[in-house]
Amino acid sequence: MKLITASQFANPDAAFVALVEARRGLTVEQSADLDARLVLILANHIGDADVLAEAIALAKAGA
């Protein structure tokens, strides 16, 4: 397992709020578009296909 699932933010509440505020006032459509762009940006930042695959698996299991 290369994906880090332990908490990494010094202030997890602030990180969550940043993601919440990014979509405040957006429609469901606009929010989904934003998330799509965010996924791509963060996936590229990670830049590791194994980590990406593990993250996708976790996201699918977490529904």
Add this chain to the structure above:
Amino acid sequence: MPRASATVGAGDRKVLFRYAYRRSPDQDRKAPARHPVVVVGAGPVGLATAIDLALRGVAVVLLDESDRIGEGSRGICYAKRTLEILDRLGVGEELVARGVTWKLGKIFLGDALVYAFDLFPEGGHKMPAFINLQQYYLERALVERAAALGGIDLRWSNRVVGLERRDDRVVLTVATPDGPYAIEADWVIAADGARSTIRDLMGLGFEGLTFEDKFLIADVRMAADFPTERRFWFDPPFHSGQSALMHRQPDNVWRIDLQLGRDADVETEQNPERVLARLKRMLGDRPLALEWVSIYRFNCRRLQRFVHGRVLFAGDSAHQVSPFGARGANSGIQDAENLAWKLAAVLAGRADIGLIDSYDAERVQAADENIGHSTRSTDFIAPRSAAERRLRNAVLHLAQHAEFARRMVNSGRLSTASVYDSALSTPDEAPFAGAARLGAPLPDAPVTRDGKPGFLLERLDGAFEVLYVKDGARPNVPAGVRLTVIGEDVIDTTGACAERLDASPGATYLLRPDQHLAARFRRFDGDKIGRAVDRALGKP
């Protein structure tokens, strides 16, 4: 290119070149005539196979059900590796002269440029990255070459209607205007296209995908000064919500591909007035003439095996891709070159029949690579669901702001030469830098021969060849192998050979008859070369 796909409707068709049916003496024989090789289908793949075999001294009967060339432009993009093969077959220079040479691609979202690429920034190669040329010009050049060469018995209006496989041969029943006749062949090459009769007669099916989206493909004659580039639009203002592609061909003809979506009606979309209205939204209100129109759905699929005893499949009969990437005709011609030298070696008794299995291994590998690229491109261009479209659009929007997203934009990954991970290759025992790769065609480079400028690949004209970098006397190469000494037979005037092959004095390279690199060594060793030749001929 669209020939690689299932036509769901066909429009205006022009006959450009017609060839007369001639009665063959085989039709008057009491017992069927026996031939070493019968090639079925005189398209680019069948013609290239026949010419390559003829150049290797193999007599070929080439059957085609039609009596003409010219049902639309079809394939238009010919890639560098294909042009190198066609050059070895003797038609490369005339095709490049006739074609439109290009290497730049641009991708737009709406009317904003999101990504531009240069397919071939490196100089010092005889052949360009790509030419665009109507398929009928390629076919005509190959037909003329076949006639000039001799050894190819090209029979028009000869349609295969029956096939019977026996242990050591195949018996074909052929329908002609004079009625049917039978011929026997040691080997049959099925180069009879996407709707292969031979495949049907053998009951073989495909594995793969058919895409739901329909595309309008039109060749338009117009006077225009659009740039000589491959231009691709996602969601253009003139064709909202879909994609569009524009490509220049010779004779003021332009290829236009317009995505129509899944629900488009084939009959309605072929109406010339409707087509012209779509084109005028794209091209402006200018005089246009439709050369060819067709509506397509794309397939990405292949036969499980290309070798079925003595029946060998090549080109679209074996594998089909979408046109984005120009991997249809290009891969078919690469099939032809892979197959021809192997079959010639088997027929000459130089290799065992098992060498033919390497055709299957190498070209199935290439087909899977092409199908993978083509599937990914088609999925990007025509997402399968709203959710997939949302992610695709996110890439396109980000591409205007971030380099990583530009690399994800996929309007077709254009055909490049196959690198075979093959049992015929002798693994490197010492490291080599440079562009040359084991299992790949040798990179071209400028050289002089007898004081005249030329190119390295011109020297590799179809034999097993040892390239040796001069370091003292000429070495003795095994029988049946030709020797070229770099620094003696050819002069590396620019240093490109040294750089591309990582060529130090004494370095030795073994090329297969298809110019693919089979082995390389830092020092010449006749025994090692001999073993590498045996290995490349499939000998244990």
